[in-house]
Amino acid sequence: MKLSQYLLALLCPIIMLSSCKKNDDAVTADTKSSFTIEFEHQVNGAALSLNTTRYKNAKGEDFSISTFKYYVSNIKLTKADGTSYLIPESYFLIDESKSTSKTITLTDVPTGDYTRIEYTIGVDYARNFAGAQTGALDPINGMFWTWNSGYIFVKLEGTSPLSTATGKALTFHIGGVLDPNNTIRTFSAEINAANPLRVRTDAKPNMHFIVNAASLFTGVTDISFATLNFTMGGANSVVVADNYAKGLFRLDHIHN
């Protein structure tokens, strides 16, 4: 391909965009800004530290965690007047072992006061079956099942003396989008209207969530590692998803 053709390929979308954008003149370019979300990982109130610390599940059984990672996607913000904004292409993989992944930045967000945040714990239906993806959804991240297309939404691995699996392993790979074993769950939090998420061109707020890894094992069904220590999709994954839908995330505070 010649250089001129590259240029043409680059310019085309711009030309098309500018010609289609005409009637959007009301929205001026400087009304967008950004904010960050910080996910603080805990286990029942104690800081999560991989491998070294022993925790207890709701049944009082000891366990430790070696891997804890999950997807947050399709982040949607709503204002007090009910209008909402779905952040396009918002797919994030939060991984305890990668500290930078625990703070995410949302850019190009229309400025305003938001009183509600909602997101998918996992990945929406369509992307599970889509063609090759990149970024957070790149299968290189070890969160894609290659024999049964779809993402692992939440992955927790570790050990428990009660586990009957080889090496006393705990393997919780939660995913699957087909009924009756659909594990897509959404989380939402109302934000105190007195201190909303104030997205301003001159102020980039930070939202702070507490993420409780132990929520996988309680909330609806208290799980015993003696009977459930391995799941990769299927009915048992639904039990775990129903649990964490209740308690995985808690909005702790917002720094405006």
Add this chain to the structure above:
Amino acid sequence: MYACSKNDDDAIAGETLVKFTIPSNFPAPAYNFEDNILTNAGFTLGKKLFYDARLSADKSVSCGSCHQQFAAFANLDHKVSHGVNNCQGKRNAPPLFNLVWQKAFFWDGGVKNIETSPLNAITDTCEMGTDIATIIAFLKNTAPYPELFRKAFGTAEINSQLLLKSITQFTAVLVSGNSKYDKVIRNEGAAFTATELAGYNLFKEKCSSCHTEPLFTDFSYRSNGLDLVSNDEGRANITGLSADLGTFRVPTLRNIEYTFPYMHDGRFYSLDEVLEHYNSGVKQAKNLDEKLKGGIALSAAEKEQIKAFLKTLTDNEFIKNTFYSES
């Protein structure tokens, strides 16, 4: 839109340009290259990757080792696939052609997109036994790959998305639609012999409810009664439903002359064995398809006629097309 359509890459004079053509007797495909614009450079890269054994853990196995062109990209003579370190897999490698008409992949339909279908082979310890990160690192450090990726995608980046998209530019253009059968159906001057025609009529009566024309599969999952109790869960492995236990995707019968051994576990080596199975070997499995209760009675003459018809599904132009061969 005219101005935006991508021109052919730096085509060398006399070089065959990659084309994706839908045979006129085929339906609309499920995959349409919308998010993966087909180019000569993309195809060339995809083909090179397909045939490169250095991508596997012990550098002994390429996609082309299990998917061989002379077997219509199935695995000739191998009951089940044979991967790195002489590992034997559990399923027979299906042929690779007309994939863009498929909405699901693998014998159990577990994989949902042609672009992601190579991932399992890459990572399975019994197939290529490697991982994406290792392959990406290899490609970044091995000439001429960086140059080929740049030509194909116009970027210095090499990642799994581009790797999978380029492999798909090869696998997705593998279209087989020039068999004698097709030429008869399309009135291109070919005619069935009396035996083939008798076979075709029998086929329409006894087989085409599952092996539906023109792709010779209706893409459903069924049991044709190979075992009373299947060792392989089949479709149930994906759905978890007991009604799917031991059911498998109805396979295409195009190029069937060359894709032996047959069935999901490669248990039959000849079409005679397959036809004898339908005639006398169908087991009353729990999920045996209704249509096969009692089997399909076939006389010796009928078997010969069906076999003669099945051989009209051989597409030599496809199997011998050097454009798809390792060069």
